[in-house]
Amino acid sequence: MLKRLYDWTLSMAQHPRALWALAFVAFVESSVFPIPPDILMIPLIVARPKAAFKIAFVATAASVAGGMLGYYIGYGAFETIGRPVLEFYGKDAYFDEFALKYNEWGAWAVLIAGVTPFPYKVITILSGATALSLPIFIAASITARALRFFIVAALLWKFGEPIRTFIEKRLGLMFIAFVVLLLGGFCAVKFI
Numbered sequence: 001m002l003k004r005l006y007d008w009t010l011s012m013a014q015h016p017r018a019l020w021a022l023a024f025v026a027f028v029e030s031s032v033f034p035i036p037p038d039i040l041m042i043p044l045i046v047a048r049p050k051a052a053f054k055i056a057f058v059a060t061a062a063s064v065a066g067g068m069l070g071y072y073i074g075y076g077a078f079e080t081i082g083r084p085v086l087e088f089y090g091k092d093a094y095f096d097e098f099a100l101k102y103n104e105w106g107a108w109a110v111l112i113a114g115v116t117p118f119p120y121k122v123i124t125i126l127s128g129a130t131a132l133s134l135p136i137f138i139a140a141s142i143t144a145r146a147l148r149f150f151i152v153a154a155l156l157w158k159f160g161e162p163i164r165t166f167i168e169k170r171l172g173l174m175f176i177a178f179v180v181l182l183l184g185g186f187c188a189v190k191f192i
Contacts, residue, residue, distance in 0.1 A: 013043035023062040030066030031073055031121050045156040056153035063145045067124040071137055074128025099130035106132040107140040114144020
């Protein structure tokens, strides 16, 4: 089933309404869909390099909107499903403690998940379940998703098809390295 979803997503790059398909995929990926929008965005930009930044904007806007849906899924479903399960097992107090710690660092979690291969939908739902501040969630989501999609768009716009293989195979690793260096820099400044 996952292979069929992947093939369908990839085939949408050739569709006349590919930009709408990208918006749909970016929206649902942020809350429930398993295939990242990059799979559709990359061939779209390779085919239409002059529209690279428009494509990145559509992916960013739709992804953040989908992230808000994920937030509300976590917010609503946790109270109706998650909390009763935790209460049954006597673990509801642990969740409240976890939520306080998560909300202290939640913006960083959203930023990291938004730019790395970590499933963004997990963080959007978790942010809602812990009631992370919605303005903080939205600001971190916009920053992270714009960074991710606009970097991919800029690389494809500048280097075209030759950079495609690099992006598809190694960009996730590059983003992880970037986040580690960024967090390392903040820790060094804090403790030095």
